[in-house]
Amino acid sequence: MKHSFLTLVAASALLWSCTSQNATANATKDEVNVTLDLVNVNNDKVKVVAKPAKITSTTIIYQVPRIIPGTYAIADYGRYIEDFKAYDKSGNALSVSKTDVNSWKIENANQLDKVEYLVNDTFDSEEGGAFDENSKTIFSPAGTNILAGENFLLNLCGFVGYFDNQKDFQYNLTIDHSANLVGTTALTDQDASANKDFFKIPRYADVVDNPIMYAKPDIGTFTVDGMEVDLHVYSPRNKELNAKKLLPELQKMMTAQKKFLGDINHTKKYAILAYITSMQKDDARGLGALEHNNSTTATFADEMKVDELIHVISHEFFHTLTPLNVHSKEIHYFDFNQPKMSQHLWMYEGFTEYFANLFQVKQGLIDEKKFFALMADKVHNSKTMYQDDLSFTEMSKNVLDPTVKKQYPNVYEKGALMAMCLDIIIREKSNGEKGVRDVMGELSKIYGPNRPFDDADLIPEFTKITYPEVGEFLQSHVVKGVPVDYNQYLSKVGVENATVKVPVNLALLVDNTRYVRIDANRNVFINALDGKNEFIKAIGFQDGDQIIEFEGKKIDGGNLNSVFMPIYKLQEGKPFAAKVMRNGKEVDLKGNVKLNYVDGPGFVISNPAKESLKNKWLK
Known part of the structure; x- marks a missing residue:
């Protein structure tokens, strides 16, 4: 997840893959069939039909998520579902009771043929910031939009739920839509018709992990190093903000990212779904993006600049490194309704944000001066806006606590800075031959997408494949929350903090x-x-x-x-x-x-004798 100007974002949905069969047929033993009707939309509501695999129990629970991975906030998608009904094969209604905001209990479940319900979108009801202490607003890139004949942003967690003990069954998803709307997703459509899409999805986690956007085609595509990238833009007001305009900078950025990651990244298809919002009362108000394994959902304002969009998207793509390749069991076996949060949010978001800045200087997209200015901003923000002596492992584990979640955005500030310090330590100890990117590559080989780690094992393993000094830093600053003296680490590469002239962000x-x-x-x-x-x-x-x-x-x-x-x-x-x-x-x-320039905190090169190590770090 990435935050943007005037608003917060947050994201890292880590889930799994894709497969299908016509949902009008009866479900087989290990399949759940779901249909979404995007054609007959009444009063801004979409009808969903879900047919379970065979049920032998007399009761069963159908649930939609309370939370999804990477958003770090309670969503309660069940708030947007109404008129929930269950039927047997003869069309007779079965008894249903709502047990909580996200759950429905169905009686005589061994006779159940299907459930039906209507879904409202979340964009129409956003109030306040999604990460405010007591906010109930769903972060926009994790939300949903229903605009009949125009746009459907389908974060499928808001539409599709799961039956007890059937989360790991194959999902066959059919979506009926008007022929003038094109659906973009990292999934493979197995229906060739112009008004129906059909997807086979291995399990429910992959349903949540594969958003789809339907809109009129404003689409750009390119291939970089064997990876197909699809960009779909919905921008009804600002026609200058379109796929054609965004594509050159996006391609330049992702080409540099793939080069930076090298053989760590094996993504074959990546979908970017960009929704441009008016920021009005009935539209999305949260600016930023939410990443998935093979795609990104993004909401931006009409006035957003191209480079702002590109930076946010670049952050999300780096999540293909972590948590995709390196993640804990809490994420891999995520409980959508009773979640246990991983203590390593500092790595998932902090390393990702650091890489999103580091790759730019290493690939020549920005110069050293700009990179140091970005890091200096993070030092200032982390020390003035957040609690500087907070344990990041404790914050991560307790991020759903309303009093803790307001500290969450510091993962983009102090989290990235701690990643920088670790990078410098590793460079120094290896005589410049190894950095934190290389360590993440090693961890990717040890773990990988399908081998999650125990939370308690990560820091010892990280230390084992690096140096004792790395372990000491992690224990002191990440676990115990001791404030970091950034000068201590930057001086190793000949850099120190200083008062410099910094540009004013707002010209007026x-x-x-x-x-x-x-x-x-x-x-x-x-x-x-x-x-x-x-x-x-x-x-x-x-x-x-x-x-x-x-x-x-x-x-x-x-x-x-x-x-x-x-x-x-x-x-x-x-x-x-x-x-x-x-x-x-x-x-x-x-x-x-x-x-306009004012005096502000910054970094300057103070020891040219350390230039060799600095160059190995940044070049």
Whole structure:
């Protein structure tokens, strides 16, 4: 899972594979047949029919997930299911009672032929941040969307459940849809018709692990090192945010990632499902992505920049290393309704976020200065926004506790920084010949997708294949929560912290000075104030200008994303266009971005004698 601007995300769904047969037929001994009807959608609800394999017991429970792997928050997908009914082969109703929010008990189960129910989508009811302490909102990339004739985002955990003792049976999934909508997924469709898809899926965990998005085809495809990548974009408002525009940067990024991972990655097909949200009340509000073994679901705002999208997606792809190849039994045998959380979230998310930054500098996508600036931001964020002396293994085990989950986003900050320190230790001890990526490759061979580890065994095994100093770091900082002196480790590669000039992320907010104001009618004006804002001067804004457009996009003072996203993390020297109302006339403004800089924490190269080890680390 990855968080993005103004919102949190979170993800790492780790599950398994794919297979099928027509769901209208009776289920065989070891098969569950499920049908989703995306054609006859009434009142924004999808009908689901599930037919179990043979049942011999007199009662059985049908459940949908309370939580799915990698989201680290209770979802209770059963909240979105209604009109649940069970029938025998003659069409007679069987007695059903709801035992909890996600479970239905069916009587006379040995006569059961099928269950039927309606599913509402989650996007229509999001309120607040998904990772707020008492939030009940499902993180958008783990959610569902039902928009008849337009878009269906199917995180299947929100539609398909499981019968007692049948989670490991083959699922035959049939989806009826209109011919103008194309479904994109990492699964293989075994029905050639234009309005029906049919998937054979080995077990329920794989159902959850394979999201599908149906929309009109805005699709791009490329192959890199034997891996097919499919990108499907649903962007109903911003037509400039499309597969054609995203594909070049995506291909460049994933080519570099595959090179970085080398022979560790064996993915053959990868699907990226990008849903572009309006951020309005009846739409997704959580920005970011949730990864699966062979795919990513992502929700982004209309105003998101291409590089923001690409970074979030790159984070998710690195989850093909961990937890796909290296994960615990808590994840491999995940209990969707009574979960026991793994204590190694620090690795699943922290290492993934570190790799998402490290590969960019190693593959020449960013320079060292940019990499150090990214790490310095993480140091600042981890120390000012989160508890710095918290045990990460304890936090991971207890992440579902509402008082603990607010610390969860620190895995993207301190988790990544601890991965950096481990990388430096390993480089130093191996004379630069080995890094943390190599260690993860070794762990992938020891474990792999189908051999999970015991939680208690990971740190001893990690230490065994590295060095005692690595074990000491893990015990001190990961297990005990002792704050890290990052200088101690960065000095090994000739780097130290220092006060440096850092760019301001929001061009119209500098050192708590706001250079923009919004009136009661939601009109947005430039407030030049002291004349010191370099961005304002470079583009040619004047005090009192009413902003009509940034970069061709309308500005709405009631939607802060439309105001601030276009001026978030701009690049020095890049062209920027705006339209303002000045003295009753529309005026077009153009200029090259000049950033505002303030003093802030950073890293600088202080010991050139250590350059050789630094280069082996970063190059």
